[in-house]
Amino acid sequence: MRNISREKCFELICSVRDIVEKEIDLHQYFDEDSSNINMELSEMDFEGVSNGYLSEIIYAVTGYEVEVIGEVEELFPCPCCGLKTLTELYDKSAGTGYDICPSCKWQDDGTTDINSYRSINKGSIVDYLNKLRSNPNQYYKNKWLNGKGYDYHEDVSK
Known part of the structure; x- marks a missing residue:
C-alpha cells in the first residue's frame, strides 16, 4: 500500500x-x-x-x-449531530463560535436543550436530527471524525 x-x-x-x-x-x-x-x-x-x-x-x-x-485538523463536535466539524466552540462572553456545521447545517449558538426552538436555526436540534434521518442517502457516510453528541441515526424525540 x-x-x-x-x-x-x-x-x-x-x-x-x-x-x-x-x-x-x-x-x-x-x-x-x-x-x-x-x-x-x-x-x-x-x-x-x-x-x-x-x-x-x-x-x-x-x-x-x-x-x-498526517494529522487531522482538530475540530470541535457539533452540538446537533456530534460530528467534529466546528473550528471553534461557542463562547458568548468571548463572542466566539457561531460556526455552521457543514454536515447538519446547525449553527452553534450555545444550545444544549435538544428540544429548544432556536430562531437562528429556525428549529430545534431534534428538528435537525429528524431532517437528517429523513434523507439518510445524503448523510450516510461521515467524513468527519465522531465527537461527543447525538447520533442522528437514533431517535432522540422520545
Whole structure:
C-alpha cells in the first residue's frame, strides 16, 4: 500500500477535479436544478475530515489503495449531530463560535436543550436530527471524525 500526505492528497484530488472539469461537462449528469451548484473545491472542504475518508476518495479516482498520513485538523463536535466539524466552540462572553456545521447545517449558538426552538436555526436540534434521518442517502457516510453528541441515526424525540 502506498502512503500519501494529506497535503498531496488534496493536491491530487484538485488536479483530478480540474482534469475532469476540462474534459467532461459535469452539469449534464445532474438534475436541471444544478445550474447553481458550486463546482469549486477548496482546502476547507477537507478540513478535519478523516484520513480514511481521503483514502476512499483517492481509491475512487485513481484505483490505488493508499494510506493517507498526517494529522487531522482538530475540530470541535457539533452540538446537533456530534460530528467534529466546528473550528471553534461557542463562547458568548468571548463572542466566539457561531460556526455552521457543514454536515447538519446547525449553527452553534450555545444550545444544549435538544428540544429548544432556536430562531437562528429556525428549529430545534431534534428538528435537525429528524431532517437528517429523513434523507439518510445524503448523510450516510461521515467524513468527519465522531465527537461527543447525538447520533442522528437514533431517535432522540422520545
